[in-house]
Structure formats: structure tokens, C-alpha cells
Amino acid sequence: MDINVVNALTYEDFVKLFGNVVEKCPLISAAIWSHRPFKDLADIEAHITEFIIRLPDSGKAGILRCHPDLAGRDLQSGTLTRESQEEQSRAGMTTLDSAEVLQMYRLNSEYKERFGFPFVICARLNKKADIVGQLSERLKNDRAAERERAIEEVKKICSLRLRNIVLSDIQTKL
Amino acid sequence: MDINVVNALTYEDFVKLFGNVVEKCPLISAAIWSHRPFKDLADIEAHITEFIIRLPDSGKAGILRCHPDLAGRDLQSGTLTRESQEEQSRAGMTTLDSAEVLQMYRLNSEYKERFGFPFVICARLNKKADIVGQLSERLKNDRAAERERAIEEVKKICSLRLRNIVLSDIQTKL
Numbered sequence: 001m002d003i004n005v006v007n008a009l010t011y012e013d014f015v016k017l018f019g020n021v022v023e024k025c026p027l028i029s030a031a032i033w034s035h036r037p038f039k040d041l042a043d044i045e046a047h048i049t050e051f052i053i054r055l056p057d058s059g060k061a062g063i064l065r066c067h068p069d070l071a072g073r074d075l076q077s078g079t080l081t082r083e084s085q086e087e088q089s090r091a092g093m094t095t096l097d098s099a100e101v102l103q104m105y106r107l108n109s110e111y112k113e114r115f116g117f118p119f120v121i122c123a124r125l126n127k128k129a130d131i132v133g134q135l136s137e138r139l140k141n142d143r144a145a146e147r148e149r150a151i152e153e154v155k156k157i158c159s160l161r162l163r164n165i166v167l168s169d170i171q172t173k174l
Numbered sequence: 175m176d177i178n179v180v181n182a183l184t185y186e187d188f189v190k191l192f193g194n195v196v197e198k199c200p201l202i203s204a205a206i207w208s209h210r211p212f213k214d215l216a217d218i219e220a221h222i223t224e225f226i227i228r229l230p231d232s233g234k235a236g237i238l239r240c241h242p243d244l245a246g247r248d249l250q251s252g253t254l255t256r257e258s259q260e261e262q263s264r265a266g267m268t269t270l271d272s273a274e275v276l277q278m279y280r281l282n283s284e285y286k287e288r289f290g291f292p293f294v295i296c297a298r299l300n301k302k303a304d305i306v307g308q309l310s311e312r313l314k315n316d317r318a319a320e321r322e323r324a325i326e327e328v329k330k331i332c333s334l335r336l337r338n339i340v341l342s343d344i345q346t347k348l
Contacts, residue, residue, distance in 0.1 A: 011239045011290060025201045031229075031236025034290070055205075056228065062205025065185045116185060116208070 001166045006044070007037040020083055021161040022048065022154060024066040041166060045159055052151060057144075064117035064150050070131060071096055071104040072118075083161055091123035091131060100128075107135045115143055122156035175340045180218070181211040194257055195335040196222065196328060198240040215340060219333055226325060231318075238291035238324050244305060245270055245278040246292075257335055265297035265305060274302075281309045289317055296330035 009017065011033045019026035032047040052063065068074040068084055071093040080088065088094060096104065111119045119135050126134065138146055183191065185207045193200035206221040226237065242248040242258055245267040254262065262268060270278065285293045293309050300308065312320055 010286075015239060026240050027199045027201050027233070027236045029236075030239035031232040033239065034232035034235055051230075051233070054230065056225075058205040058208035059201070059225065061208050062201045062203075065189060065204035065207065066200050112184075 003040050021158045060151050061117050067118050067120045069108045069118050087123040092128040120150045120153045122153050124160050177214050195332045234325050235291050241292050241294045243282045243292050261297040266302040294324045294327045296327050
């Protein structure tokens with residue numbers, strides 16, 4: 001997708017296309033539409049990052065709280081967003097055996113109890129074993145450091161989702 | 175619903191219950207969960223208002239852009255949120271004749287073209303004729319003033335949605 005095509009989108013089409021690059025936070029894409037014209041995809045990404053960074057700590061935690069658990073209730077009940085479903089599936093979260101499901105449930109619960117938000121990791125960049133490992137490891141962080149750490153993962157997820165939208169659009173056009 | 179019940183909710187249940195008090199912006203409820211314990215419903219409302227006020231102008235416009243048109247595409251195609259459907263229905267937006275639908279379409283288009291966000295009004299507090307009148311009237315505002323004006327409407331909608339959640343819960347319990 002050419003950046004001129006993106007810059008020509010109405011806010012309605014822009015939010016429809018990019019509304020879930022930050023999970024369940026269409027507010028963010030809707031906000032950065034104000035900064036058109038964008039120079040390129042990196043410029044869109046930079047505006048999203050800027051918006052997130054300037055939020056108060058509660059807002060950053062709020063972004064995290066809009067994310068589903070990995071291998072959690074939404075996956076079991078089929079209520080994940082399309083993007084999350086795809087990412088969790090690729091990371092092997094949909095084919096865990098019952099012992100692994102229980103392990104994820106326990107670690108997720110411990111994490112949420114400790115931090116007040118869910119464990120967020122860019123599933124596309126991590127395999128199953130790495131995810132479990134990092135979940136155990138990051139449980140040792142203090143809350144402020146872990147919030148920032150998790151927001152870094154949100155940015156990675158956002159970056160890949162942005163790229164994915166552009167690529168699928170080109171594929172549709174071919 | 176007793177405020178102690180609200181304060182005892184996990185962030186997951188809190189976001190499930192209050193996630194749409196600001197249309198399609200669960201980020202906001204998810205953020206203000208950080209401020210528990212709440213003193214009362216007014217305290218929850220005050221935290222939401224505070225969060226919105228502190229957003230940059232782009233963020234306020236972003237909130238508005240998460241709202242559907244009145245008597246617009248989402249109403250026609252049945253894709254409104256439950257809350258919006260109920261509010262638009264009560265305000266008579268679901269029973270417009272074809273001339274009225276066209277009038278709303280024209281005014282909404284003109285408004286969006288001028289401001290870059292949709293016309294937002296607390297439908298519960300306005301009848302059909304008032305809505306059309308205000309839409310024509312507010313088209314005369316400058317962009318910054320109208321953004322602030324529309325955010326005032328978002329706060330009214332939020333306030334009534336909050337009250338509605340508490341009331342329905344009490345009714346369920348009776």
C-alpha cells in the first residue's frame with residue numbers, strides 16, 4: 001500500500017484498517033490520524049509510539065489490560081480478535097497439551113495478581129518455550145519496570161501488525 | 175451495585191462491565207482501574223473525565239472518531255454497539271423516514287468533512303428535532319471549540335452509561 005493511499009483514507013477507513021494495531025485500542029489509531037500526511041509506515045509507527053509514551057502510567061497499564069491472556073479464556077472460548085488468534089496460533093498456544101494449559105494458567109494468574117495487568121509478549125517473535133521462560137522470568141521484575149517492558153512488547157506487536165496490513169493489501173491488489 | 179463490589183472487581187471484570195462507557199474506548203476504563211479504591215460512582219466518573227482532559231487534542235479527537243454516525247452506516251447495517259443501538263433507538267434515529275435519513279446523511283457528511291470527526295451528542299438527552307437542530311448549529315463552530323463541545327457530550331453519554339450499569343445490576347439482583 002502506497003503511503004499516499006493511506007493519507008487519502010477517511011478517518012473511518014483508517015480506523016477500520018488500522019484500529020487494532022494496538023489490541024482493542026482503536027482510540028490510538030483514531031488519534032494519530034490527526035497527524036496526516038504521514039511520510040511512510042515508520043512515521044505512522046512513530047506517532048503511535050509517541051502517543052503511547054505520553055500517556056500517564058495508568059494509560060499504559062490500561063493498554064496492557066486490553067490484551068487477552070496467552071492461552072487463556074478468550075482463546076478457549078473463541079473470542080480473541082482475529083490478530084490475536086493468528087499470533088497465538090503461530091506461537092503454538094492453540095496446541096498446548098493439558099499440562100501446558102494449566103502451567104500457562106498458573107503463571108498468567110500469578111503475573112496478573114502481582115502486576116494488575118496481563119502478561120504481554122510479541123508472540124510472533126517467540127516460540128512456546130521462550131514464552132513460558134519469559135513469563136517466569138519477568139515475574140521477578142518490579143511493577144514499573146515490568147509495565148515499561150510490556151509496553152515495549154506492545155510496540156513490537158503493533159509494528160508487525162502494521163506491516164501485515166500493508167502486505168495483505170498488496171497481496172489483495174496482485 | 176455497591177461501590178465495594180466495584181472495588182473488588184478484577185481488571186478483567188471491570189473492563190467487561192465498564193469497557194464501553196466511552197464508546198469503543200476500553201483503554202479508558204482499563205486505565206482508571208489503577209485508581210481503585212473508588213469512593214463512589216462520581217469518583218469513577220471524575221477519574222474518567224480527568225483521563226480524557228489530560229489527553230492531547232489528537233486523543234480527544236480520537237475518542238470522537240470511535241463514535242458511529244447518528245442514523246448512519248452502523249445503524250443501517252446492525253453493527254452498532256449495544257449501548258449505541260439503544261441510545262439511537264430511544265432518540266428516534268431508527269424510525270426516520272427516507273427524507274430524514276437523507277438529511278442526517280448530508281449533515282453528518284458535511285460535519286465530518288469540516289471537523290474530521292463525527293457529530294457526537296448525548297442522544298438520551300435530546301429528541302430527534304433537537305439533534306437535527308444542534309447538528310446544523312454546531313456546524314458553525316470552529317474546530318477546537320467543537321472538539322471540546324463534543325467531548326462534553328461524550329462525558330454526558332459516559333455518565334448515563336455508568337448509571338445504567340449500576341441500575342441494571344441492581345435489577346438483576348432483585
